[in-house]
Amino acid sequence: xxxxxxxxxxxxxxxxxxxxxTTLVDRVKKSEFYSLQVDESTxxxxxxxxxxxxxxxxxxxxxxxxxxxxxLATRTTGEEIFNLTDIxxxxxxxDWTCFVGICTAKSMMGKHTxxxxxxxxxxxxxxxxxxxxxxxxxTAKNMPDDLLSVLTDAVKLVNLIKARPLNSRLFxxxxxxxxxxxxxxxxxxxxxxxxxxxxxxRLFELRHELQQFFEDNPFHLASNLHDEDxxxxxxxxxxxxxxxxxxxxxxxxxxxxLFNTQDxxxxxxxxxxxxxxxxxxNTLLCFPTLHAFLExxxxxxxxxxxxxxxxxxxxxxxxxxxxxxxxxxxxTWIRNPFEASLPVPQLSFQEQEQLIDLSSDGALQLQFKRKxxxxxxxxxxxxxxxxxxxxxxxxxxxxxxYLCEAGFSALTAVKTKYRxxxxxxxKDLRLKLSSIVPNIGxxxxxxxxxxxx
Numbered sequence: 001x002x003x004x005x006x007x008x009x010x011x012x013x014x015x016x017x018x019x020x021x022t023t024l025v026d027r028v029k030k031s032e033f034y035s036l037q038v039d040e041s042t043x044x045x046x047x048x049x050x051x052x053x054x055x056x057x058x059x060x061x062x063x064x065x066x067x068x069x070x071x072l073a074t075r076t077t078g079e080e081i082f083n084l085t086d087i088x089x090x091x092x093x094x095d096w097t098c099f100v101g102i103c104t105a106k107s108m109m110g111k112h113t114x115x116x117x118x119x120x121x122x123x124x125x126x127x128x129x130x131x132x133x134x135x136x137x138x139t140a141k142n143m144p145d146d147l148l149s150v151l152t153d154a155v156k157l158v159n160l161i162k163a164r165p166l167n168s169r170l171f172x173x174x175x176x177x178x179x180x181x182x183x184x185x186x187x188x189x190x191x192x193x194x195x196x197x198x199x200x201x202r203l204f205e206l207r208h209e210l211q212q213f214f215e216d217n218p219f220h221l222a223s224n225l226h227d228e229d230x231x232x233x234x235x236x237x238x239x240x241x242x243x244x245x246x247x248x249x250x251x252x253x254x255x256x257x258l259f260n261t262q263d264x265x266x267x268x269x270x271x272x273x274x275x276x277x278x279x280x281x282n283t284l285l286c287f288p289t290l291h292a293f294l295e296x297x298x299x300x301x302x303x304x305x306x307x308x309x310x311x312x313x314x315x316x317x318x319x320x321x322x323x324x325x326x327x328x329x330x331x332t333w334i335r336n337p338f339e340a341s342l343p344v345p346q347l348s349f350q351e352q353e354q355l356i357d358l359s360s361d362g363a364l365q366l367q368f369k370r371k372x373x374x375x376x377x378x379x380x381x382x383x384x385x386x387x388x389x390x391x392x393x394x395x396x397x398x399x400x401x402y403l404c405e406a407g408f409s410a411l412t413a414v415k416t417k418y419r420x421x422x423x424x425x426x427k428d429l430r431l432k433l434s435s436i437v438p439n440i441g442x443x444x445x446x447x448x449x450x451x452x453x
Contacts, residue, residue: 129397135324144312154234157224158203269321377395
């Protein structure tokens with residue numbers, strides 16, 4: 001009931017954070033393998049922050065947790081990032097030899113001076129993965145010039161209203177008077193990868209309201225809203241970017257492995273090729289917004305628009321294949337050891353024998369159908385340690401930097417413009433982001449409740 005001082009609150013945060021860190025470090029030390037995901041970003045005070053998450057084995061399951069957040073005082077080079085990470089590992093006694101994989105943005109790769117180059121000096125066999133979410137975002141950037149101009153004009157139309165408070169208020173009143181389902185447009189930003197599909201869909205749904213608005217507020221791009229070709233292209237872009245948004249979301253989440261991301265992207269490549277054949281045959285059910293627009297207005301899609309859509313779909317399929325090449329077939333035994341073709345050339349003699357024994361284990365086969373792939377191989381480590389370790393070396397690395405992105409969102413909430421002088425945010429973030437709950441009873445027992453004066 002009695003408010004505590006700022007120092008008391010800060011001290012309790014520090015104590016609980018240190019307790020969580022000690023628990024996490026002990027778990028990582030006992031883990032057979034561990035992997036990292038690393039990313040850096042600039043906060044509201046223009047301070048570069050390095051954020052690192054760890055994936056490790058604990059009590060027969062795979063756990064993911066916040067490891068540390070440290071400021072980068074000068075440059076954000078691979079050497080600086082490695083030095084910070086190496087100091088943390090050595091200070092806490094975490095062995096590099098158990099490190100099996102790291103997931104980062106491509107800018108950290110660097111064969112000679114990048115982060116991966118420095119890590120491979122202490123751990124040569126480490127597996128590097130380019131974040132799948134970053135790769136999917138890069139795929140969506142390229143498009144034909146005509147479609148790019150439609151996207152650019154659409155963003156300008158939105159910004160004319162959203163960037164001016166008076167226009168925003170007038171447009172909201174107009175939407176209310178017309179009984180529209182939505183009352184405002186959405187603002188597009190390149191930083192938010194999911195904004196394109198939502199912005200274009202909302203713009204297309206409010207096209208009639210926009211036509212009415214620009215009658216009283218002239219704008220040189222307003223005539224596009226009466227152009228059928230422009231509206232057809234806009235409807236297609238709203239559909240295709242909504243699909244890419246769904247793909248992006250499906251790649252996010254915890255405990256995502258390389259196999260999960262590969263499955264999603266392979267399915268998308270097949271869909272893009274299927275949609276290309278559908279559009280060539282004048283079937284547009286795959287693009288509901290465009291299909292509904294053409295049906296409602298009794299319009300036939302123009303040849304130029306059709307060729308643009310086919311070109312863009314082919315381009316997307318090629319870009320996805322470029323950033324997500326087919327997986328090595330030598331790893332198929334990890335995905336389903338009970339249907340693996342024997343022998344597997346990449347496995348040793350002992351591993352081949354264990355694979356034969358495992359594929360004939362009926363009890364494990366039941367577990368394989370019920371449990372996630374990582375948990376299955378973790379459980380198999382007891383009976384088939386050599387084979388399971390080989391599988392976990394592939395499954396343990398992160399496939400995305402999703403947790404880092406979520407961590408930076410938390411950092412933005414903690415370090416606002418009113419708290420921009422808050423330099424050391426690691427302990428606050430640990431309490432906010434860690435899944436480990438501090439043992440309050442143990443901490444209280446170690447504290448002196450009434451110190452002498």
